[in-house]
Each structure stands twice: as structure tokens, then as C-alpha cells.
Amino acid sequence: MRLVEHLKLPGARIDTDLPMTGGRLAQRLGGFASTQALPAAQREMAQVRLALCRAMEVYREALRTQHGDASLELSDRSVDRPEALSFIADVASKICARKIRVQPHRGGKSNDLQIYRGRTLMKYFRAYEGLGTGESALDALVPLDHLRGNRKGRICGRLRDLMTEAWETIGLDLKKPSVSNVHGYLEAKISEENKRRVRNGLPKLVVPCLRTLREHRDRLLTPTEILVATDGIRDARNKRGRGSTDLRALMIGEVVEIDECRLSLVTSAKEAGFWERLSDDQKEVLESVDKEIRKRWCILVMIDVASRMPLAWVISEEPNAEATLALFRMATRDKTREKALYGCTGEPAAPVGLMHVKNDNGPGLRNVACIEALMGIDSINSVTRSYAATDKPHVERAFGTLEMNVMKLLPGYTGRRAGELPGYDAVENGVIRVEQLHEFLTSYFIDEYPSTRHFGFGMNGRRPYEVYRHINETRGQIPPVDPHLRRINLGWEQEVTPTDEGVRVFEGLWFNSTELQVRREELGVTGKVKVFVDPDDMNLATVVLPRGMHPIEVQIQVTAFADMTLPEILKLMAEQRRENPDIAEFHHDQVMRTRLDRHEKITAIGVEHGLSRSYSTVNECKAMARAVFSGARVQRPQAPVAATRPGDVTSLHASGVYAIGDGAVVFDGTAEPLASDAAPDRDDPVSRDVEAPAKPDAPNGERRTAAAPPVKAPAQPARTLSPPKDLKELE
Known part of the structure; x- marks a missing residue:
């Protein structure tokens, strides 16, 4: 069951050649699956050795034909003869396109190759002849230069653990510390470790150099992992992430x-x-x-x-x-x-x-x-x-x-x-x-x-x-946006009141059309409407009416502004309104002087012809206002104190009625006037002192002379009422 589960894993396969060859070529290459992963110089030498093996095959067929022996085989001695080496070198040079010499090159520098001796040639030829099914000749003949050298580690495991700890503690930080910072921390840790080793009778650890410490980091992490640890995942994604390799449109x-x-x-x-x-x-x-x-x-x-x-x-x-x-x-x-x-x-x-x-x-x-x-x-x-x-x-x-x-x-x-x-x-x-x-x-x-x-x-x-x-x-392109839709969503908007002349926006730009006036009359528009303009093209505008089903296109009415942008129009209007301060002051003085001269001439004409004054001063306006408002206030009438309402005079219980004489009898009679109540004499000083009102149209001088100085009237004696006559008792 476990075998079946492993076979179901992604990438799992059965090596059918393993029982026959044992995977010898992969083991020979040190774990590499093909020579394509090796340096170019090694792959080139593999091609030269393969060409020599094929040349030796040709030489063997030539010998078999010459001696009539189909079972003839090559040997170290037969291949090492000068004529055999010359034949093999010539054929191999044609196959690999490289000059292969039998004798060494004399003088100067040359890229030509020298052929191997017979024993070496036979070693490569036997490996070539012994290839199994599916095995590559290049994998069997490539030189193993990549496996040369001492592959054993010269740093103990404890020191590597300390270097790993130094990188994790100091080096892999977003503050991006340098290798020297990590080396200083490692040196302190090694010093502490050496004290412990001396107490235990162990040799001291040697502090590695900066290059060894950097190579240890590169062995632990890949460049992308180092970039993530020091620059952050966001920057690492931009620098190491995949690019754009698709057609997006x-x-x-x-x-x-x-x-x-x-x-x-x-x-x-x-x-x-x-x-x-x-x-x-x-x-x-x-x-x-x-x-x-x-x-x-x-x-x-x-x-x-x-x-x-x-x-x-x-x-x-x-x-x-x-x-x-x-x-x-x-x-x-x-x-x-x-x-x-x-x-x-x-x-x-x-x-x-x-x-x-x-x-x-x-x-x-x-x-x-x-x-x-x-x-x-x-x-x-x-x-x-x-x-x-x-x-x-x-x-x-x-x-x-x-x-x-x-x-x-x-x-x-x-x-x-x-x-x-x-x-x-x-x-x-x-x-x-x-x-x-x-x-x-x-x-x-x-x-x-x-x-x-x-x-x-x-x-x-x-x-x-x-x-x-x-x-x-x-394939074409996406169709352009509808002009009305474009102005409404991308243009500038203003709310204005339409008139018979159209709509006026930005304090001086008029737009109008026949459709606007017709729809305005049909819908009975009285308020404001919305106007949308494109600042880059002021020839046309869009008007949206209240209760209007569709937008209306209007044309600019000021032909001087045709084919101009709105900023250019506003700039032109501002330039026309802008004025030099000196010129403005000159024209202002001239206008003010002209107004004063005209007023002085009009005043002189009125004095010359004796025209009555048609204006009033501030004091005269105030006096006339007081005269206008005096007596104009209507007061509500109030009953006099200790008075009786009409119809209640004869009532015995009404307020303000008093009995005359003793008893409960009320008398009724008529008062007779006294002699002193007669009409006043014409020479009465009181009558003479009353000033008669002057005529309203009289001149001021006449009104001032008619007024006489006031004369104080003499005091009048107190008057007494006469007794009533024809008294009757009320029933």
C-alpha cells in the first residue's frame, strides 16, 4: 500500500534501467542528470572524445576490410601506432571541427588539440562501446573537472552553528547590517565558547574571515531569501517577481x-x-x-x-x-x-x-x-x-x-x-x-x-x-464616448436661467439652439437648467432641462470664441479687463472732473433764472417728517373718571351718579345762564390775545409780522350755578 501511495505522488516514476545499469552515469557525474548542466569547457571536451571514438570505429572497419576479418578488434598497441594515430586524428578533426595534432605544436600559442596515446584512446572507446540502452555517450566521456579538489569541510560543526546563530541574530534584519557587524558578534560568541572549551581541555575555535562568513550565509539561503530578509517581501517581489509576459489587450x-x-x-x-x-x-x-x-x-x-x-x-x-x-x-x-x-x-x-x-x-x-x-x-x-x-x-x-x-x-x-x-x-x-x-x-x-x-x-x-x-x-478600437455622455460626466457644470437668447455661462459665453427654445416653451421651464461644457472644445455644449427626456445640444453664439478652449477664453477676457494703473487713474480723474463741472454749470443756470429750490436739506427733511407723523396716531377712547355711561344717568345704582339734597328725592330742572355767561365783548383782552392762523401760502415775512407778543389775560372770578327751576317730583 505504501508503494502505491508513493507512486501516486507528483513526479514519482519507476526507473526501469536501474536493474541493468544501476544509474552509473548519474553517479559518475556526481548527481547531475545531464552534461548540459556542466561548464562549457567540459562539454566541448566531451564532444572531442566522442569524435575520437567514432574515428576509431571507422579505423576498425577499415582494418577489418583490409584483413578480411570481421571479428578484428582494436588493441592498445594497434591504436598506438603512428599511422593509426594519424588516421584517427584526421577523421576526428573533420567530425568535431577542431584541429587535432599527432605531434605537439611548436612555437607560439595555439588552440589545437593533441591526440591521446593508445591506452587512453582505448579506455574511452571501451566506455563508448559499453553504453547501454538510453545512455548518453557524452555523459560517459565528459571529463569530471567539476569533481576535482578537496570536498571535505575544514570548519567544524560547532563553528558553523555559531555562524548560523550570528546570521540569524544580527545579519538577517531589515536594518541591513553589514557582514562586519555579524563578524563582530560572531567573534564575541567564539571568545565565550573558547573559554568553555579551555576548561574542558578542548582546542580553541579559530575566528573565520569575512569571506568565509559570507559564503556560509550564501550556503544557508538563496539570493531571494536574503533579499526578503533584508529588504522586505514587498521590495523582493518587485525585484525578483515574475514580469509581464502576456498580451493584456x-x-x-x-x-x-x-x-x-x-x-x-x-x-x-x-x-x-x-x-x-x-x-x-x-x-x-x-x-x-x-x-x-x-x-x-x-x-x-x-x-x-x-x-x-x-x-x-x-x-x-x-x-x-x-x-x-x-x-x-x-x-x-x-x-x-x-x-x-x-x-x-x-x-x-x-x-x-x-x-x-x-x-x-x-x-x-x-x-x-x-x-x-x-x-x-x-x-x-x-x-x-x-x-x-x-x-x-x-x-x-x-x-x-x-x-x-x-x-x-x-x-x-x-x-x-x-x-x-x-x-x-x-x-x-x-x-x-x-x-x-x-x-x-x-x-x-x-x-x-x-x-x-x-x-x-x-x-x-x-x-x-x-x-x-x-x-x-x-481588430479596430473601442468606439468613442457619446458627446452628451462625455460632457455630462467629464465636463464642467453650471446652473443658469435660460432666456430667449439661450443660456449664459461663465459670465459671458452664450449658447443657443432652436431645439432649446422649442423644448423650453413646451415644458414651460421657468427655473434654472444644467449646462455641461467641455473646457477643451467650446463650440458645443449640452443642456439638461427639468423633466426633459433627452439632453439638448446647443452651439456657441459668440463667434469670436469659436475653436478656443475655456482657459483661453477666460484668459482673453481677463486680459481685456486688465488695465494699467496709470491709465486707469488718468481716466478716473477725467470722469470725476467732468461730473463736477457739469454740476456747477447746472447750479449757475438755476441761480441766474431764479428757479425755486427743488431739493431739501437734512434738517428740513426731519422737520417735515415730524409734521407728517404728528396727529396721525389714532388712540382708543377711554371712559372719563367718575363719569356715567349714556343711559345710566337716572339709575340710582349706577356708578358716578350722586344724589342732590337730603332724602331720596331726585330733582330735575334746567339751569339758567348768568349774566357773566353772556358773549364776551369785542374788546375782551382774552379774545384779542388769540392769534389768528396765517394763510398757508403767505410769504415768510408776512407770517412773521402777523404774530403779536402774547398778553396775559386777567384772572376771572369764580362762577356759581343758579338754583334749578320748575322742579318736579319723580314718581
């Missing part, structure tokens, strides 16, 4: 890779005529900003995996979502504008749909805005692993080629790592502007990179542009 746009890489870009704001007008404080601030910008430029690149064709490239100050969306927009649009702008002669990649996008976990790539945009245009998004170069090797290699061919030649290059260029001042030599860098990148990715031979896996030395054209002719 067959169509254009099927799989694309994007990545971001920081560059050392130096910009300058010291343009002629601008730097001189700044104050010292402004120059200091601008210098600090300039230094900050030099450290923070970043390049984003998208590569098509099937053809290695660059699809998009963007320069950004910081990796962010907006820069990544600009990269997606460039890959899905036409790039003829960049070609014409920078005078390129090559053909850039056409607009293509993005089926599968592979990016890393950078902040500018792995965010909600970018993932939502990819989902909106029906793309697959894959986030690769951190520090896993094989997940997207094509764009990683493109960055290395870009830096080697372009970045190293630009002034202001700082090197791939800190301190790589100790004698070069990148900040001092940084004069490249962002526009110039974009021009260099565009010309490289359109004219140079697609026309350079590519030796990546699957390319086989072909040029990316030729592969791109071949794939388009045979």
Missing part, C-alpha cells in the same frame, strides 16, 4: 494604464517690463512663490496597452481629481489642435473609448469624482496594488523612457533621487516655463515616442504607431 482602448509622476519643474516670473515695476515686498513674495512652484509640478500620462501609444498627457501643480478628469477628456477627444499648435508632423491617437482603466492608489486617481466619471462613461476602473510594478508595467516604463530622453536634457533637472547631481544647482538653472514644458511633452508623445522601436513584450521591435495602425485595420 488586443484592441485600442481595451486596457489603458494611467499614472502620475512628480517632476522638478522650474518656472520664472521675471519677464522684461514686469519685474522692474514690483516693489521689494512684492518681489520677495514672488520669489517665495516661485520656489514653491518649482517643487510641486506633476505629470499624468495615459498609455494604451495594446499598441503602447500615448493617449493623453497633462501637467498639474498637484495630483488632484480635476487633473485626472482633464486626462480622461484628452484621451477621449481629438488631439489635432495640439498637433497644429506646436507644429508636430506625426499623427496623434484618435478619440477612443475607455473600456478598462488601471490606475494606482494615488490621491489624484483614487477619488470619488474620477471613479464616478468612469462609471458614467461605462468604463471599468481597477485600482492596482501599492508597490506592485507588474500590475501596470507599461506606463511605469514609459516614465523611465521619458525622463531619460527628455527630462535629463532640460535645464533645471534635479535627478531621480536626492543628491544625484551634487554639483548642479537646479533652482538656479530653472528657466523652463510650463508652456514650454508642455510643448516638449507634446512633441515627444506625438513625433518621437510613437516612431521609436519598442522592444517590450509583444512589440518585438515594432514602432507604437505602426502597431496602432495595424490594430485599427485588423
Whole structure:
């Protein structure tokens, strides 16, 4: 049963030749299964010995034919004759293509071989003749130079244990200690061990050298295991892991890779005529900003995996979502504008749909805005692993080629790592502007990179542009994204109120179409609508109406802005609005002076013609306001104190009614007026002192003269009521 279980194991087999040969050739080679694992010099000598054996076969057949004896065999003496050696050497030289001499070469250095003596030749010939079925003649004739030398160990087992302990304790650490650090620890351990051995009467151990200690480590671990122990498994996977040996895409746009890489870009704001007008404080601030910008430029690149064709490239100050969306927009649009702008002669990649996008976990790539945009245009998004170069090797290699061919030649290059260029001042030599860098990148990715031979896996030395054209002719590409879908998910959005003139976005760009006005009337749109524009192509825009089933395409109405990008339009408008401070001050003074002169002339005309004043002062406005509001308040009437309500005067129980006289009799009568109650005389001082109101339209002078000084009226004597008449008793 155990035999059957072992036979079922993977790789198990039965050696049927073992009973006949005993595996003698494998034992002769020292465990090697074939001569192909041995050095080239040994394999070459095996070919020479095989050629000699075959030449000896020819010589034996010649002798048998000559003597007519089919059973004739060679011997040491017969082979050692000069004529036999000459015959065998000539035939063997033709077989192995090496010159084999009978006599030694005289003078100088030669690569010719000298034939063996007869006994040696017969030893090899007998081994050749004694080969069994399935045995290789080269394995039987190859020299065993790899087994020469003393193979016994000269270091005792205890010392090897101490060296192993030293490597495990000190050497195999992520801090990557040197061999000398391990040797120092081993020396201390051997010193402690020697004290113990002296007490036991044993000889001391000898401290091995650094080379012996390093060879002991190499015997314990493989290079990959050493790399994992000292550099970590992540770095070991990148350096020792398998590369990309598969065709990951067959169509254009099927799989694309994007990545971001920081560059050392130096910009300058010291343009002629601008730097001189700044104050010292402004120059200091601008210098600090300039230094900050030099450290923070970043390049984003998208590569098509099937053809290695660059699809998009963007320069950004910081990796962010907006820069990544600009990269997606460039890959899905036409790039003829960049070609014409920078005078390129090559053909850039056409607009293509993005089926599968592979990016890393950078902040500018792995965010909600970018993932939502990819989902909106029906793309697959894959986030690769951190520090896993094989997940997207094509764009990683493109960055290395870009830096080697372009970045190293630009002034202001700082090197791939800190301190790589100790004698070069990148900040001092940084004069490249962002526009110039974009021009260099565009010309490289359109004219140079697609026309350079590519030796990546699957390319086989072909040029990316030729592969791109071949794939388009045979398999095609992913169809471009729908224009409305592209603007809605990758473009810029604004909410505006539509009018009869269309929609107005970015404070001055008008878009309109007949369909927009018709749908606006049919749906009765009164509020705001959403407008989506492509910043790289402002000729068309997409409008989404509330309750609208389909998006509407509108055209730009300002023909001066046709075929311009949105940043260019905004820059043009800003340039038109920007004004020289000196010119602005001149025009401001002129406008203010003109306004004052016009006011003075109008005032002079009013004085000249005696026009009444049509304006009021602050005090006059306050006085008139008080007159307007005086008496305008309506107060709720209240009952007087100790008064009786109407209808309750004759009530005996009502409040405010008092009895007159003694008893419970109430009298009713009429009061007669006294003489003093007669009408006042015309010469009454009280009547004369009352001022008559002046006419409202009287002049101010007349109103002031009509008022007389007040005269105090004399005190009037107290009046008494007369007794009532015609009193009747109430029943």
C-alpha cells in the first residue's frame, strides 16, 4: 500500500534501467542528470572524445576490410601506432571541427588539440562501446573537472552553528547590517565558547574571515531569501517577481494604464517690463512663490496597452481629481489642435473609448469624482496594488523612457533621487516655463515616442504607431464616448436661467439652439437648467432641462470664441479687463472732473433764472417728517373718571351718579345762564390775545409780522350755578 501511495505522488516514476545499469552515469557525474548542466569547457571536451571514438570505429572497419576479418578488434598497441594515430586524428578533426595534432605544436600559442596515446584512446572507446540502452555517450566521456579538489569541510560543526546563530541574530534584519557587524558578534560568541572549551581541555575555535562568513550565509539561503530578509517581501517581489509576459489587450482602448509622476519643474516670473515695476515686498513674495512652484509640478500620462501609444498627457501643480478628469477628456477627444499648435508632423491617437482603466492608489486617481466619471462613461476602473510594478508595467516604463530622453536634457533637472547631481544647482538653472514644458511633452508623445522601436513584450521591435495602425485595420478600437455622455460626466457644470437668447455661462459665453427654445416653451421651464461644457472644445455644449427626456445640444453664439478652449477664453477676457494703473487713474480723474463741472454749470443756470429750490436739506427733511407723523396716531377712547355711561344717568345704582339734597328725592330742572355767561365783548383782552392762523401760502415775512407778543389775560372770578327751576317730583 505504501508503494502505491508513493507512486501516486507528483513526479514519482519507476526507473526501469536501474536493474541493468544501476544509474552509473548519474553517479559518475556526481548527481547531475545531464552534461548540459556542466561548464562549457567540459562539454566541448566531451564532444572531442566522442569524435575520437567514432574515428576509431571507422579505423576498425577499415582494418577489418583490409584483413578480411570481421571479428578484428582494436588493441592498445594497434591504436598506438603512428599511422593509426594519424588516421584517427584526421577523421576526428573533420567530425568535431577542431584541429587535432599527432605531434605537439611548436612555437607560439595555439588552440589545437593533441591526440591521446593508445591506452587512453582505448579506455574511452571501451566506455563508448559499453553504453547501454538510453545512455548518453557524452555523459560517459565528459571529463569530471567539476569533481576535482578537496570536498571535505575544514570548519567544524560547532563553528558553523555559531555562524548560523550570528546570521540569524544580527545579519538577517531589515536594518541591513553589514557582514562586519555579524563578524563582530560572531567573534564575541567564539571568545565565550573558547573559554568553555579551555576548561574542558578542548582546542580553541579559530575566528573565520569575512569571506568565509559570507559564503556560509550564501550556503544557508538563496539570493531571494536574503533579499526578503533584508529588504522586505514587498521590495523582493518587485525585484525578483515574475514580469509581464502576456498580451493584456488586443484592441485600442481595451486596457489603458494611467499614472502620475512628480517632476522638478522650474518656472520664472521675471519677464522684461514686469519685474522692474514690483516693489521689494512684492518681489520677495514672488520669489517665495516661485520656489514653491518649482517643487510641486506633476505629470499624468495615459498609455494604451495594446499598441503602447500615448493617449493623453497633462501637467498639474498637484495630483488632484480635476487633473485626472482633464486626462480622461484628452484621451477621449481629438488631439489635432495640439498637433497644429506646436507644429508636430506625426499623427496623434484618435478619440477612443475607455473600456478598462488601471490606475494606482494615488490621491489624484483614487477619488470619488474620477471613479464616478468612469462609471458614467461605462468604463471599468481597477485600482492596482501599492508597490506592485507588474500590475501596470507599461506606463511605469514609459516614465523611465521619458525622463531619460527628455527630462535629463532640460535645464533645471534635479535627478531621480536626492543628491544625484551634487554639483548642479537646479533652482538656479530653472528657466523652463510650463508652456514650454508642455510643448516638449507634446512633441515627444506625438513625433518621437510613437516612431521609436519598442522592444517590450509583444512589440518585438515594432514602432507604437505602426502597431496602432495595424490594430485599427485588423481588430479596430473601442468606439468613442457619446458627446452628451462625455460632457455630462467629464465636463464642467453650471446652473443658469435660460432666456430667449439661450443660456449664459461663465459670465459671458452664450449658447443657443432652436431645439432649446422649442423644448423650453413646451415644458414651460421657468427655473434654472444644467449646462455641461467641455473646457477643451467650446463650440458645443449640452443642456439638461427639468423633466426633459433627452439632453439638448446647443452651439456657441459668440463667434469670436469659436475653436478656443475655456482657459483661453477666460484668459482673453481677463486680459481685456486688465488695465494699467496709470491709465486707469488718468481716466478716473477725467470722469470725476467732468461730473463736477457739469454740476456747477447746472447750479449757475438755476441761480441766474431764479428757479425755486427743488431739493431739501437734512434738517428740513426731519422737520417735515415730524409734521407728517404728528396727529396721525389714532388712540382708543377711554371712559372719563367718575363719569356715567349714556343711559345710566337716572339709575340710582349706577356708578358716578350722586344724589342732590337730603332724602331720596331726585330733582330735575334746567339751569339758567348768568349774566357773566353772556358773549364776551369785542374788546375782551382774552379774545384779542388769540392769534389768528396765517394763510398757508403767505410769504415768510408776512407770517412773521402777523404774530403779536402774547398778553396775559386777567384772572376771572369764580362762577356759581343758579338754583334749578320748575322742579318736579319723580314718581
